[in-house]
Amino acid sequence: MANSSDIVLEVDGLSVDIRTAGGTLHAVRDISFSVKRGETLCLVGESGCGKSMTSLAIMDLLPKAATKTARRLAFAGEDLSRAGKGRINALRGNSMSMIFQEPMTALNPAYTIGNQLVEAYCLHKKASEVEARERAVFLLGKVGIANAAERLGQYPHQLSGGLRQRVMIAMALMCGPELLIADEPTTALDVTIQAQILRLLADLQRELGIAMVLITHDLGIVARIADRVAVMYAGQIVEEGPTASLFNAPRHPYTQGLIACIPVPGRTEPGGRLGVIPGVVPSLVGEVRGCSFRDRCTKAQQACLDAPPVRETADGHRWRCILENAA
Amino acid sequence: MTSEPLSLPAAAEPTAYSRLMRRVLGQKAFVIGIGIVAAIVLIALLAPVLAPHDPYLQNLSARNVPPFWYAKGSWVHPLGTDQLGRDYLSRVIYGARISLLIGISVVIISGLIGTTLGLAAGYFGGKVDMLVTFLVTTRLSMPVILVALAVVAMIGGSLWIVILVLGFLKWDRFAVVMRSATQQVRSLDYVAAAEAAGASTTRIVLGEVLPNIAPHLIVVATLEAASAILLEAALSFLGLGVQPPLPSWGLMISEAKAYMFFSFWLIAIPGTALALLIFAINLAGDGLRDIIAPEGRS
Amino acid sequence: MTALIEAHDLTRSFEVSRGMFKGKRTLHAVNGISLDIRQGEVLAIVGESGCGKSTLARMLLGLLPPSAGAITLEGQDIRSLGRKGMARRVQPVFQDPYSSLNPRRTIASIVALPLEVHGIGTAAERRKMTIEMLDKVGLPQRFADRYPRELSGGQRQRVAIARALVMKPEVVVCDEPTSALDVSVQSQILNLLMDLRRELNLTYVFISHNLAVVEHIATRVAVMYLGRVVELAETAALFKAPRHPYTKALLASVLTPEPGLGIPDTGLGIAFPDPLNPPSGCPFHPRCPERLPQCASVVPQILRDETGAVACHLHGQGPAPH
Ligand SMILES: Nc1ncnc2c1ncn2[C@@H]1O[C@H](COP(=O)(O)OP(=O)(O)OP(=O)(O)O)[C@@H](O)[C@H]1O
Ligand SMILES: Nc1ncnc2c1ncn2[C@@H]1O[C@H](COP(=O)(O)OP(=O)(O)O)[C@@H](O)[C@H]1O
Ligand code: SF4
Ligand code: SF4
Ligand SMILES: [Mg+2]
Ligand SMILES: [Mg+2]
Numbered sequence: 001m002a003n004s005s006d007i008v009l010e011v012d013g014l015s016v017d018i019r020t021a022g023g024t025l026h027a028v029r030d031i032s033f034s035v036k037r038g039e040t041l042c043l044v045g046e047s048g049c050g051k052s053m054t055s056l057a058i059m060d061l062l063p064k065a066a067t068k069t070a071r072r073l074a075f076a077g078e079d080l081s082r083a084g085k086g087r088i089n090a091l092r093g094n095s096m097s098m099i100f101q102e103p104m105t106a107l108n109p110a111y112t113i114g115n116q117l118v119e120a121y122c123l124h125k126k127a128s129e130v131e132a133r134e135r136a137v138f139l140l141g142k143v144g145i146a147n148a149a150e151r152l153g154q155y156p157h158q159l160s161g162g163l164r165q166r167v168m169i170a171m172a173l174m175c176g177p178e179l180l181i182a183d184e185p186t187t188a189l190d191v192t193i194q195a196q197i198l199r200l201l202a203d204l205q206r207e208l209g210i211a212m213v214l215i216t217h218d219l220g221i222v223a224r225i226a227d228r229v230a231v232m233y234a235g236q237i238v239e240e241g242p243t244a245s246l247f248n249a250p251r252h253p254y255t256q257g258l259i260a261c262i263p264v265p266g267r268t269e270p271g272g273r274l275g276v277i278p279g280v281v282p283s284l285v286g287e288v289r290g291c292s293f294r295d296r297c298t299k300a301q302q303a304c305l306d307a308p309p310v311r312e313t314a315d316g317h318r319w320r321c322i323l324e325n326a327a
Numbered sequence: 328m329t330s331e332p333l334s335l336p337a338a339a340e341p342t343a344y345s346r347l348m349r350r351v352l353g354q355k356a357f358v359i360g361i362g363i364v365a366a367i368v369l370i371a372l373l374a375p376v377l378a379p380h381d382p383y384l385q386n387l388s389a390r391n392v393p394p395f396w397y398a399k400g401s402w403v404h405p406l407g408t409d410q411l412g413r414d415y416l417s418r419v420i421y422g423a424r425i426s427l428l429i430g431i432s433v434v435i436i437s438g439l440i441g442t443t444l445g446l447a448a449g450y451f452g453g454k455v456d457m458l459v460t461f462l463v464t465t466r467l468s469m470p471v472i473l474v475a476l477a478v479v480a481m482i483g484g485s486l487w488i489v490i491l492v493l494g495f496l497k498w499d500r501f502a503v504v505m506r507s508a509t510q511q512v513r514s515l516d517y518v519a520a521a522e523a524a525g526a527s528t529t530r531i532v533l534g535e536v537l538p539n540i541a542p543h544l545i546v547v548a549t550l551e552a553a554s555a556i557l558l559e560a561a562l563s564f565l566g567l568g569v570q571p572p573l574p575s576w577g578l579m580i581s582e583a584k585a586y587m588f589f590s591f592w593l594i595a596i597p598g599t600a601l602a603l604l605i606f607a608i609n610l611a612g613d614g615l616r617d618i619i620a621p622e623g624r625s
Numbered sequence: 626m627t628a629l630i631e632a633h634d635l636t637r638s639f640e641v642s643r644g645m646f647k648g649k650r651t652l653h654a655v656n657g658i659s660l661d662i663r664q665g666e667v668l669a670i671v672g673e674s675g676c677g678k679s680t681l682a683r684m685l686l687g688l689l690p691p692s693a694g695a696i697t698l699e700g701q702d703i704r705s706l707g708r709k710g711m712a713r714r715v716q717p718v719f720q721d722p723y724s725s726l727n728p729r730r731t732i733a734s735i736v737a738l739p740l741e742v743h744g745i746g747t748a749a750e751r752r753k754m755t756i757e758m759l760d761k762v763g764l765p766q767r768f769a770d771r772y773p774r775e776l777s778g779g780q781r782q783r784v785a786i787a788r789a790l791v792m793k794p795e796v797v798v799c800d801e802p803t804s805a806l807d808v809s810v811q812s813q814i815l816n817l818l819m820d821l822r823r824e825l826n827l828t829y830v831f832i833s834h835n836l837a838v839v840e841h842i843a844t845r846v847a848v849m850y851l852g853r854v855v856e857l858a859e860t861a862a863l864f865k866a867p868r869h870p871y872t873k874a875l876l877a878s879v880l881t882p883e884p885g886l887g888i889p890d891t892g893l894g895i896a897f898p899d900p901l902n903p904p905s906g907c908p909f910h911p912r913c914p915e916r917l918p919q920c921a922s923v924v925p926q927i928l929r930d931e932t933g934a935v936a937c938h939l940h941g942q943g944p945a946p947h
Contacts, residue, residue: 021349046807160899190673191834192891195878199888217807220837220880224888247884261812263841264881265864270841271819274812280777516725517735520788523686524739525712534738538729 008179008211009058010034013071016053016062023285027053027066029235035179035211040202042222042243043215045232046258048281051215054232055181058213059098060088076178094124097172101184103164107156113167114152121174132174139170143200162193169201173208180205183215198225219262223247228316231255234292235284241317251311251319253297291321299323350618357614363607371423378417379405382574386412391590406596409579410586415593418574419600425575426604429490429559430552436494437555438548441501446532448502449509459502466499471558479567486575489568493555504547508540542619549612553605560601576601628661629796629828630685630715635659635694637680641901652900654680656852657694659927662796667822667829669839669860671875672849675900678832681849682800685830687711709743716789720801722781726773732759732784733769739792758787761824762817779810783817790821798830803838815842836879840864845933848872851898851908858933868935870915907938915939 016028028050035041043051057068060080073080075096080088092098100106108116117136121127127135133152140148143166156164165185172180185201186194202225205212216222222229223243230240231254239252250256260275268274279296282288290305291297297304303322312318352358370377392408393400394415400407406416448459475492482488512518513536521531560577562568569575571582576597583593637655642648655677662668662685670678683689685696687703696703703711716739719725726735733755740751756766762783773781782802789797799818803811819842822829833839839846839860846863848856848871856869867873874891892914898904904911910920917938927934928941935941 191878192874192893195889195891202888219882223882223884224880224886243884261808262882263837265837265840273816276813277809516719516721517727519688520725522688523712523717524742525709526742535727
């Protein structure tokens with residue numbers, strides 16, 4: 001077991017509420033997790049389950065209508081909920097950085113990618129422009145961009161989607177972050193390019209010992225890249241554990257259902273029926289009582305009307321269900 | 328961000344209608360604007376009942392009687408009389424009919440022309456689009472007021488001539504807005520699905536495209552109606568619009584200009600009526616734009 | 626199996642303007658594709674974005690005229706069938722369940738539109754057929770008078786499928802019907818499509834970039850790259866023994882939820898394809914790990930054999946180096 005000083009990100013009891021016309025929407029409900037140096041944690045779940053809100057809450061980038069509360073939100077031992085705006089700005093883009101799903105929303109179309117790569121570095125590291133440029137060229141080379149020096153003079157719109165995503169990765173790595181949050185970094189890309197970029201990300205993460213939170217809805221990506229997995233449903237983490245344990249012996253009915261839905265060449269019978277999860281996600285507006293999966297759960301019973309307990313095995317596999325093993 | 332599964336309608340969800348009502352009532356400017364417009368429309372419709380006198384009846388012995396709040400005023404003519412002794416309140420009330428008639432008729436004509444051109448340009452693109460763009464550019468290079476002046480000066484002014492001239496001149500904004508709105512809708516998959524279902528082009532344009540761009544149409548129509556009413560007033564003021572003895576507000580202002588310094592109300596009263604109507608229509612139009620803007624994907 | 630639809634040397638190009646003074650360039654979205662779609666099969670078309678899948682689909686639906694080449698339906702040129710004639714036999718399901726339903730119509734009116742267009746039945750009969758169709762795709766009657774915005778993505782896609790099937794077509798062209806959906810919804814829609822196919826004896830053209838889905842649903846697969854079909858084979862054969870290097874890379878990129886395997890190395894170069902500047906010779910050569918000397922200059926001809934078809938210098942044109 002690594003000692004506690006290895007923990008880069010610690011989230012305890014994080015909730016995000018959003019004011020809407022219809023009432024308060026509980027987008028994230030009391031979630032806790034931590035990520036160690038050199039570890040990849042995947043947050044996985046279907047659209048609207050609160051993955052992005054979680055990442056934005058950590059980076060302090062929530063939209064105006066949203067408010068967050070947390071018992072503890074610590075970066076490298078430092079409590080972020082007590083840190084001032086200035087301190088968070090100093091950390092963000094420096095020792096904590098983020099990769100977004102759509103690179104065009106994060107890259108400024110009016111500046112060359114060189115300008116954008118160099119600026120943050122000079123700002124945070126008080127480095128000279130020459131140094132910053134050198135580092136930019138080095139990192140662009142690392143993310144597999146040939147003739148990097150020329151690319152520095154190009155504008156974002158002159159690059160293809162795959163290249164832009166690589167530039168985003170290079171930008172996120174410029175200041176040598178300890179924590180990297182990647183929100184659906186490859187969802188907009190083609191499968192071959194997705195594989196290339198994920199491979200690159202995994203290599204860099206291992207090489208630089210970064211703690212990474214990778215957010216995705218794709219269980220395939222999760223299985224291949226994560227050390228640990230947290231499955232989110234309706235704003236809660238319903239199951240969390242080491243990747244192998246979670247995929248080989250999922251405990252929560254939702255996780256089991258999700259895995260059964262996916263066709264796997266060589267495993268599912270071509271043309272056969274795929275598993276389904278009946279029903280739809282419940283509304284998160286207003287108070288949610290008991291197990292939020294209960295309307296769709298085939299194992300639901302009277303006791304599920306109360307908040308289910310969190311169960312745990314020795315290897316740190318935890319799930320939130322009244323059942324010890326739903327399989 | 329797709330929030331849709333979470334906002335799935337449980338039975339208690341507000342209906343589309345009540346959501347719309349809430350949004351409408353949230354728009355104070357719109358409610359005020361549409362309230363004033365509705366009041367003016369009502370007054371115009373009920374003019375024969377509401378007007379205390381015949382608006383055309385001259386009484387040369389009671390000329391330039393001031394409104395009731397002046398010492399010399401009287402309740403027989405609450406807003407006084409004009410230079411020919413006609414009851415001013417009655418003329419203002421009947422004047423609302425003319426302004427609204429102008430606004431509505433001009434918008435119907437220009438709306439039909441502009442929407443047809445805009446729909447055609449946006450739906451078919453290519454050569455049709457080039458032709459319509461050319462027509463719009465040509466039209467924009469001719470200042471409305473000058474062309475209207477020239478036409479009316481040549482063939483003389485009358486209510487219907489003003490309506491026709493303005494109607495055939497003011498379609499440009501309809502065409503421009505409808506063109507770009509149509510282009511957007513045209514590229515959506517439901518149009519392709521209707522095409523693949525075998526629907527004719529007319530059916531697609533009327534059944535799939537038009538209902539989805541109608542909100543834009545309504546907004547342009549309100550703004551254009553206000554603009555047409557003002558133009559009529561300007562033309563009538565210059566003596567090239569509606570001809571006497573019709574009680575057009577612009578004409579009333581024009582007829583009163585000789586008395587401006589002695590009987591200021593003769594200008595102030597139709598002027599206020601005109602300003603109020605234009606203000607109210609613009610308020611309603613702007614509010615409408617805000618109400619329909621957030622529609623679409625939640 | 627007999628060929629229901631045949632595409633002969635289909636080509637579609639677009640004029641793309643490149644800014645104010647640069648003039649126009651021609652983009653070959655689909656570049657000489659010949660395909661047959663057989664009665665009762667599920668023909669998948671896979672390839673990365675921009676390779677021309679949707680353009681091909683729109684031509685097969687008769688929504689977009691080809692720049693060259695022709696499409697025949699049971700031997701008859703589809704241009705002679707007319708819009709209505711095509712509509713009775715070939716129907717689409719699109720990717721985006723949001724833009725594919727007219728927001729101003731109710732669900733029932735969306736599904737009944739094809740019936741109305743073809744003047745089938747009285748209003749009451751159409752209503753009955755619509756409700757039956759909605760039931761078939763798993764939507765209870767209470768949805769009939771709702772508007773699309775009140776439905777979830779998966780429910781909307783069911784409506785789109787109901788609309789496509791209400792005329793009892795023979796062929797349904799599905800353009801990425803599940804890629805905008807969550808996995809749990811995707812499996813529902815895939816199950817539905819398979820059930821309907823069995824029940825109504827349908828032929829599908831199934832466009833997707835998800836090879837796991839393709840393996841599950843398709844009987845034959847056409848792999849596209851920059852406007853061309855580079856490989857065509859029965860699904861099982863293609864997954865067992867892919868022949869084109871691009872197909873191999875695609876298969877290697879499938880990330881199945883199997884822990885411990887890590888992210889595969891596709892072996893591809895990093896030159897991303899640009900449809901406006903297609904490479905000379907084999908369009909795949911800048912990325913191809915098995916590139917031969919002639920690949921940069923000579924366009925590989927398509928080789929058709931009993932397995933299917935493949936366009937690569939490694940196959941055909943002399944002995945394949947193995
Ligand atoms: N600005 C906002 N206003 C109101 N509700 C919001 C806002 N942003 C997000 N939400 C809601 O918060 C919940 C969680 O959103 P979030 O974006 O984190 O989901 P997600 O898991 O990232 O989904 P996706 O995979 O679609 O990106 C959803 O119900 C969403 O609709
Ligand atoms: N109407 C159009 N005008 C110009 N280019 C187009 C048009 N439609 C498609 N294209 C281009 O053709 C290529 C193939 O497009 P498409 O068939 O939509 O790809 P896919 O569905 O495989 O993502 C792309 O490069 C696309 O940008
Ligand atoms: S607590 Fe009950 S409803 Fe919830 S997942 Fe477990 S068995 Fe199902
Ligand atoms: S023709 Fe050459 S470059 Fe193209 S796929 Fe075959 S081996 Fe690779
Ligand atoms: Mg998200
Ligand atoms: Mg497409």
